[in-house]
Amino acid sequence: MTHVIACIDGSTSAPAVCDYAAWASLSLEAPLTFLHVLDQRQYPVAADLSGNIGLGSREHLLDELASLDEQRGKLALEQGRIMLAAAKDRAMSEGVRAPESKQRHGDLLESLQELQSETRLLVIGRQGESSGGLSQHVGSQLESVIRIMHRPILVTPANFQKPQSAMLAFDGSATTRKGVEMLATSPLLKGLPIHLVMVGPVSDEASAQLDWAQKVLINAGFTVRAETRSGEIEPTLHTYQKEHGIDLLVMGAYGHSRIRQFLVGSTTTSMLRTTTSPLLLLR
Amino acid sequence: MLQTLKQTWFSNVRGDVLAGIVVALALIPEAIAFSIIAGVDPKVGLYASFCIAVVIAFVGGRPGMISAATGAMALLMVTLVKNHGLEYLLAATLLCGVLQIGAGYLKLGSLMRFVSRSVVTGFVNALAILIFMAQLPELTNVTWHVYAMTAAGLGIIYLFPYVPRIGKLIPSPLVCIIVLTAVAMSVGLDIRTVGDMGELPDTLPIFLWPDVPLTFETLAIIFPYSAALAVVGLLESMMTATIVDDLTDTSSDKNRECKGQGVANIASGLIGGMAGCAMIGQSIINVKSGGRSRLSSLAAGVFLLLMVVFLGDWLKQIPMAALVAVMIMVSIGTFSWDSLRNLKKHPLSTNIVMVVTVVVVVATHNLAFGVLAGVLLAAMFFANKVGHYMHISSSLDEAGEHRSYDVTGQVFFSSADKFVAAFDFKEALGKVTIDLNRAHFWDITAVAALDKVVIKFRREGTEVEVLGLNEASATIVDRFGVHDKPDAIDQLMGH
Numbered sequence: 001m002t003h004v005i006a007c008i009d010g011s012t013s014a015p016a017v018c019d020y021a022a023w024a025s026l027s028l029e030a031p032l033t034f035l036h037v038l039d040q041r042q043y044p045v046a047a048d049l050s051g052n053i054g055l056g057s058r059e060h061l062l063d064e065l066a067s068l069d070e071q072r073g074k075l076a077l078e079q080g081r082i083m084l085a086a087a088k089d090r091a092m093s094e095g096v097r098a099p100e101s102k103q104r105h106g107d108l109l110e111s112l113q114e115l116q117s118e119t120r121l122l123v124i125g126r127q128g129e130s131s132g133g134l135s136q137h138v139g140s141q142l143e144s145v146i147r148i149m150h151r152p153i154l155v156t157p158a159n160f161q162k163p164q165s166a167m168l169a170f171d172g173s174a175t176t177r178k179g180v181e182m183l184a185t186s187p188l189l190k191g192l193p194i195h196l197v198m199v200g201p202v203s204d205e206a207s208a209q210l211d212w213a214q215k216v217l218i219n220a221g222f223t224v225r226a227e228t229r230s231g232e233i234e235p236t237l238h239t240y241q242k243e244h245g246i247d248l249l250v251m252g253a254y255g256h257s258r259i260r261q262f263l264v265g266s267t268t269t270s271m272l273r274t275t276t277s278p279l280l281l282l283r
Numbered sequence: 284m285l286q287t288l289k290q291t292w293f294s295n296v297r298g299d300v301l302a303g304i305v306v307a308l309a310l311i312p313e314a315i316a317f318s319i320i321a322g323v324d325p326k327v328g329l330y331a332s333f334c335i336a337v338v339i340a341f342v343g344g345r346p347g348m349i350s351a352a353t354g355a356m357a358l359l360m361v362t363l364v365k366n367h368g369l370e371y372l373l374a375a376t377l378l379c380g381v382l383q384i385g386a387g388y389l390k391l392g393s394l395m396r397f398v399s400r401s402v403v404t405g406f407v408n409a410l411a412i413l414i415f416m417a418q419l420p421e422l423t424n425v426t427w428h429v430y431a432m433t434a435a436g437l438g439i440i441y442l443f444p445y446v447p448r449i450g451k452l453i454p455s456p457l458v459c460i461i462v463l464t465a466v467a468m469s470v471g472l473d474i475r476t477v478g479d480m481g482e483l484p485d486t487l488p489i490f491l492w493p494d495v496p497l498t499f500e501t502l503a504i505i506f507p508y509s510a511a512l513a514v515v516g517l518l519e520s521m522m523t524a525t526i527v528d529d530l531t532d533t534s535s536d537k538n539r540e541c542k543g544q545g546v547a548n549i550a551s552g553l554i555g556g557m558a559g560c561a562m563i564g565q566s567i568i569n570v571k572s573g574g575r576s577r578l579s580s581l582a583a584g585v586f587l588l589l590m591v592v593f594l595g596d597w598l599k600q601i602p603m604a605a606l607v608a609v610m611i612m613v614s615i616g617t618f619s620w621d622s623l624r625n626l627k628k629h630p631l632s633t634n635i636v637m638v639v640t641v642v643v644v645v646a647t648h649n650l651a652f653g654v655l656a657g658v659l660l661a662a663m664f665f666a667n668k669v670g671h672y673m674h675i676s677s678s679l680d681e682a683g684e685h686r687s688y689d690v691t692g693q694v695f696f697s698s699a700d701k702f703v704a705a706f707d708f709k710e711a712l713g714k715v716t717i718d719l720n721r722a723h724f725w726d727i728t729a730v731a732a733l734d735k736v737v738i739k740f741r742r743e744g745t746e747v748e749v750l751g752l753n754e755a756s757a758t759i760v761d762r763f764g765v766h767d768k769p770d771a772i773d774q775l776m777g778h
Binding site for chain 2: 048051053054058062065
């Protein structure tokens, strides 16, 4: 529960991840660790379709596959080291003291799960290496990462911009109430003005909830502006964001079960797809 | 969950589908050949191969491994089919599946750790020999045409891949089958074809319950066969899973594979197929062709059925010689040729275990007996070796009245006699001290040997003092758990 973990790969979002991680590490005064995972399964497989097996086929095949993996592994390892070193240099030039780096073999999800207990905040790019820069494309592993991690996650866009104000999407649910409490106790956004936005029909209960949230944040020393709007959740949030020039979105992630999400879709998933600013997901 | 679904199914679609086609092409001749071994119509083996490959893709524990009707299983069914008929085979297949699921729940997959490397090698070699021997009936009492065809077939299989460009794109066993079929049809040779061996499938498989009386008598007939099928099926599957693990540098869930094999066999029995298991040769071909995920096994099963159902009329024309050539290739590819070279390098005991496994299998046609013999022999050799790790030194005090024996090492059934023999009972002494502080007593035999030594000394009028017995015998406790006592490991190694 101590480190800021930043996931680095060869994609274009790596520098932004690096910058946001440095920013978070400095605000939280938490040590920063860069993580690069070598996932062998992402490599293509060589195929020989001749379909025959002869003298010592098994042994030869093992040698062949092992040496192929060895070559690729070495190359990927070296590449990863260079990336990690570059990330560390970048973070240090931004004032982070002694960032660490970790390189793991295996699966991204598994590696993150192993690090879960020491993770305070996970920083990850919206798109990975294989996404190829399509603007609405969300990295193939991102959703699973968000689901397995029980720690706050900062999903970063392609370019870094130091957050000046933050917006918290509030709906009165247990997830977002927990999120408000987390924000209040965390030093991450200290000093930033916070916009509490609630979308939906205004009921007495909802406004009571909003008052409560505002009070909690003000007590914690934040400048808070609370507002209720009606309309579709996503476009409303985006409009509000544009109106006030907000550059960090905070929301509770996946408050509903998978089945519900399958049927009606998830706000988190669509926000991930459409947003151009960093997204802080509170788990 | 979605992520893992993607990872285990669609991480390598192109490679898996291509490999699936290559595997399906090689599965057809094998399924036909193994049906003939078992003495049933080729359609029984073909339906089984389709069904097992498809079902195991979903329920198996080792993605990328190919399971279907196999020779090892077919050999076990011969007498059942001959004496009682196909319906009893289907019933035995169902029961075999139930037993395998039971084995999965009892986590018997982990028993594989008792099967040593040399037993695995022996198993693989014996399997290759059995597959080869099963081809001999097709090669005896035939005209020279058959020999020529088989030799030509093998030539095509091994030389075609050297043809530039297309050599590595078209499976050579397929080329072999097509060329030999074309030659046989155009020349009009009078040699045996697949069509002569029995009925081929002409429809998609349908559900059918084995037509056997549900009595105790039936159970008594099928149970021995089912048990043997279950054991051999699991053995070959576990060994193949280990081989695929090594080749792909990934891990598998052995107990899930046990249950999966059971489910696949039940499904096979219910659509009129015979029992099957994982195939070493096919799995190697799959990995070599680029198959890695569950999709490869599914693709193999589906393509197999499509080809069989829609090309049935052509299948009938395939000369048996072409199948024999493919099967000889499978047996050559399955045999571990390195093990022959290693005979010189490896210790004699290892070689004996390997050879005994092979000999017992070839003699009994049952891989389970061979593995049992191999495992027992390997365990005995191991016990014998560990028994050497015992040494007893002694020293006499200056007065010549008191001798101290210092026992170091492992005392158990294999070293107990040596332990007793190390004491000199004829020496006239007032007192003897036996220091066991650096010894381990592993079983009751060791304790009995110590009792014997103490009593013998007493009878000679010598006073005996035993030091450190409690610590030494702590190892007798069956569940000596190092895990729940942090200092236990120190105790174990150097109390």
